[in-house]
Amino acid sequence: MARKEIQDKLLRLGTDVVGQIKKGDNPYVSIPVRALSNVKFSESKKTLSLGTQESKRYFVNVAHARKFMQTLLVTSFCKDLVEHDIHASIREAYYSLKRNIADTHENTFEEQGESDPIIVDLEVMLDILREQLHLNADRSGVAAGKVTVEDRGDIIDWSKLGSGGWSIPSNVEDIRFRKIDAKFVLVVEKNATFDRLNEDKFWAKHDCVLIGTHGQAARGTKRLIHNIHLQSKLPVYVFTDADAYGYYIYSVIKSGSINLAHASEEFATPSAKFIGLTMADIENFGLQKYTIRATDQDIKRAREMLKYPWFGAKEWQAELKLMIERKIKAEQEALASRHLKFVSEEYLPQKIKKKEFLP
Amino acid sequence: MARKEIQDKLLRLGTDVVGQIKKGDNPYVSIPVRALSNVKFSESKKTLSLGTQESKRYFVNVAHARKFMQTLLVTSFCKDLVEHDIHASIREAYYSLKRNIADTHENTFEEQGESDPIIVDLEVMLDILREQLHLNADRSGVAAGKVTVEDRGDIIDWSKLGSGGWSIPSNVEDIRFRKIDAKFVLVVEKNATFDRLNEDKFWAKHDCVLIGTHGQAARGTKRLIHNIHLQSKLPVYVFTDADAYGYYIYSVIKSGSINLAHASEEFATPSAKFIGLTMADIENFGLQKYTIRATDQDIKRAREMLKYPWFGAKEWQAELKLMIERKIKAEQEALASRHLKFVSEEYLPQKIKKKEFLP
Numbered sequence: 217m218a219r220k221e222i223q224d225k226l227l228r229l230g231t232d233v234v235g236q237i238k239k240g241d242n243p244y245v246s247i248p249v250r251a252l253s254n255v256k257f258s259e260s261k262k263t264l265s266l267g268t269q270e271s272k273r274y275f276v277n278v279a280h281a282r283k284f285m286q287t288l289l290v291t292s293f294c295k296d297l298v299e300h301d302i303h304a305s306i307r308e309a310y311y312s313l314k315r316n317i318a319d320t321h322e323n324t325f326e327e328q329g330e331s332d333p334i335i336v337d338l339e340v341m342l343d344i345l346r347e348q349l350h351l352n353a354d355r356s357g358v359a360a361g362k363v364t365v366e367d368r369g370d371i372i373d374w375s376k377l378g379s380g381g382w383s384i385p386s387n388v389e390d391i392r393f394r395k396i397d398a399k400f401v402l403v404v405e406k407n408a409t410f411d412r413l414n415e416d417k418f419w420a421k422h423d424c425v426l427i428g429t430h431g432q433a434a435r436g437t438k439r440l441i442h443n444i445h446l447q448s449k450l451p452v453y454v455f456t457d458a459d460a461y462g463y464y465i466y467s468v469i470k471s472g473s474i475n476l477a478h479a480s481e482e483f484a485t486p487s488a489k490f491i492g493l494t495m496a497d498i499e500n501f502g503l504q505k506y507t508i509r510a511t512d513q514d515i516k517r518a519r520e521m522l523k524y525p526w527f528g529a530k531e532w533q534a535e536l537k538l539m540i541e542r543k544i545k546a547e548q549e550a551l552a553s554r555h556l557k558f559v560s561e562e563y564l565p566q567k568i569k570k571k572e573f574l575p
Numbered sequence: 576m577a578r579k580e581i582q583d584k585l586l587r588l589g590t591d592v593v594g595q596i597k598k599g600d601n602p603y604v605s606i607p608v609r610a611l612s613n614v615k616f617s618e619s620k621k622t623l624s625l626g627t628q629e630s631k632r633y634f635v636n637v638a639h640a641r642k643f644m645q646t647l648l649v650t651s652f653c654k655d656l657v658e659h660d661i662h663a664s665i666r667e668a669y670y671s672l673k674r675n676i677a678d679t680h681e682n683t684f685e686e687q688g689e690s691d692p693i694i695v696d697l698e699v700m701l702d703i704l705r706e707q708l709h710l711n712a713d714r715s716g717v718a719a720g721k722v723t724v725e726d727r728g729d730i731i732d733w734s735k736l737g738s739g740g741w742s743i744p745s746n747v748e749d750i751r752f753r754k755i756d757a758k759f760v761l762v763v764e765k766n767a768t769f770d771r772l773n774e775d776k777f778w779a780k781h782d783c784v785l786i787g788t789h790g791q792a793a794r795g796t797k798r799l800i801h802n803i804h805l806q807s808k809l810p811v812y813v814f815t816d817a818d819a820y821g822y823y824i825y826s827v828i829k830s831g832s833i834n835l836a837h838a839s840e841e842f843a844t845p846s847a848k849f850i851g852l853t854m855a856d857i858e859n860f861g862l863q864k865y866t867i868r869a870t871d872q873d874i875k876r877a878r879e880m881l882k883y884p885w886f887g888a889k890e891w892q893a894e895l896k897l898m899i900e901r902k903i904k905a906e907q908e909a910l911a912s913r914h915l916k917f918v919s920e921e922y923l924p925q926k927i928k929k930k931e932f933l934p
Contacts, residue, residue: 303774355717367739372737378727411662412664
């Protein structure tokens with residue numbers, strides 16, 4: 217989305233309110249409802265999205281007035297950020313906007329827990345990502361492989377960053393792909409797996425892009441995966457532990473999440489496939505002695521996931537049921553029990569060659 | 576330390592045990608005691624270190640036999656890693672070494688909680704870092720600035736990595752500094768502060784190296800700070816929140832920690848100085864309305880820290896007492912309440928110019 221369009225949307229929110237005031241109306245803003253009741257899963261698109269329910273936030277309403285004021289403050293702050301081409305973390309936004317309201321004992325914001333939801337409201341109302349509003353969340357994630365990007369005037373070749381890799385920033389909106397010379401994108405849950413595959417030059421031998429998420433993928437990392445796929449159409453394979461948490465990490469990369477249902481189009485990568493670990497891998501690769509007993513929490517989580525439509529595919533239903541029945545889980549590093557390079561020399565190449573993916 | 580020397584030390588541990596067996600002795604290894612009772616703080620060096628207490632771990636001793644066996648397994652594993660020039664995470668090490676002991680119901684290791692302490696034992700026994708034994712811990716941390724490093728054959732210019740920066744690997748033993756064109760090293764606790772200073776080109780304007788630790792610094796990040804200082808002799812300034820946790824992050828970078836007392840010489844940077852935030856900054860920079868009430872946990876932590884010799888300097892005693900008395904803390908991002916670039920354009924330049932550091 218062009219900066220001009222973003223500025224126009226922010227300005228329009230303000231001028232609409234001014235128009236309401238001039239007409240003598242009670243000023244309001246309309247906000248799509250973000251509750252679970254308004255979240256839908258599209259079988260065809262394979263993503264979560266928001267429905268059409270909206271609520272109105274009025275200025276002259278004791279229950280709404282504070283949030284109405286906060287909404288306009290955040291809108292104005294973002295307008296300044298975009299105009300001056302400067303970014304802020306959502307915590308900086310809170311501190312920037314917190315102040316005493318003249319002649320009262322009230323502050324505009326008392327804690328970041330008040331400003332964060334307003335930022336999401338604004339994303340949803342305007343259909344603009346917070347990153348496009350120049351607001352950054354925390355970063356996490358690392359990249360390597362045959363990719364060259366342009367970022368703030370620097371040309372960065374991900375294949376020439378040694379053992380470190382490129383630290384994926386929180387905001388990837390202005391990053392342009394100059395070259396993507398790969399056959400697929402491999403997303404891995406753990407730093408240790410990233411390090412293993414990077415040391416073994418997996419990405420060089422198999423012509424792939426390697427992304428480490430370090431657990432649940434941060435917004436910047438999800439957006440980067442989405443953008444690489446959008447531009448290159450390369451297949452995306454996700455590699456996590458065989459446990460409810462790992463499967464969930466995959467589902468968020470593929471289909472989005474309830475919290476981010478309004479932005480699935482921008483974050484999700486619906487064609488992503490799950491490469492492992494699976495319950496079947498435990499037998500097929502001789503890991504039986506290297507599993508871990510699933511906790512009650514793991515089992516509870518797996519039972520919940522059985523009901524999510526985005527785990528509705530028969531393969532996932534079978535996988536989750538097997539996990540619940542056997543009460544076990546397994547870590548990516550369990551493959552090291554065979555030998556250290558087993559994951560890069562045998563496991564991954566074999567799974568890719570046989571196309572043994574879960575949908 | 577040269578690879579040959581490391582291999583020799585590992586080999587000697589094994590040959591010593593073989594020698595004991597051949598003599599008909601009960602085989603043992605000697606391990607320096609890592610308990611608090613054997614940790615000392617050197618006022619002159621400003622670092623923590625281990626004392627001279629040692630304990631012996633015997634093979635023929637029901638209380639020692641399992642750990643003795645595990646010690647030799649880990650030693651042998653590390654010898655293989657170094658010989659084959661391959662690295663493993665400490666979790667991969669666990670999975671690699673876990674196996675059934677023939678004709679028994681016993682496994683060599685039951686959980687990573689058994690192998691991790693053995694790895695530390697080995698570090699202490701041999702006076703070799705686990706990184707030099709080719710074992711990696713988790714990574715965290717990001718770097719930018721006028722530094723060029725060589726890593727795995729790649730030449731990496733930290734000033735040309737856009738908004739992302741270089742992801743600091745878990746193991747920095749083989750990284751060589753080709754150029755350090757800076758006047759000081761600035762270490763910051765939070766990713767958001769790293770992003771702020773990176774966007775504002777603070778490192779370019781002030782000729783510095785910028786390191787983000789993302790909370791408590793990982794081993795690789797501490798070692799990198801130590802190595803940059805060792806090579807360049809540049810002053811190191813640490814910038815954290817004004818709270819017990821932030822002050823502790825600083826003390827670990829400067830003086831080491833109880834857990835790592837055996838390796839302070841390799842990880843600590845004793846000349847490091849604390850640039851802020853301090854209790855005095857709250858008044859001096861008008862942040863009074865942007866402080867947070869300290870929790871009971873914060874106060875308890877600060878009281879403990881008052882007793883640590885490495886917080887014995889009168890400036891730190893005064894700082895901690897003030898925090899306990901006022902029961903407040905403040906975040907780096909509170910500086911955004913003045914304006915977003917206040918931290919990079921006013922706060923940091925002013926503190927550095929006036930040399931307002933805590934020791």
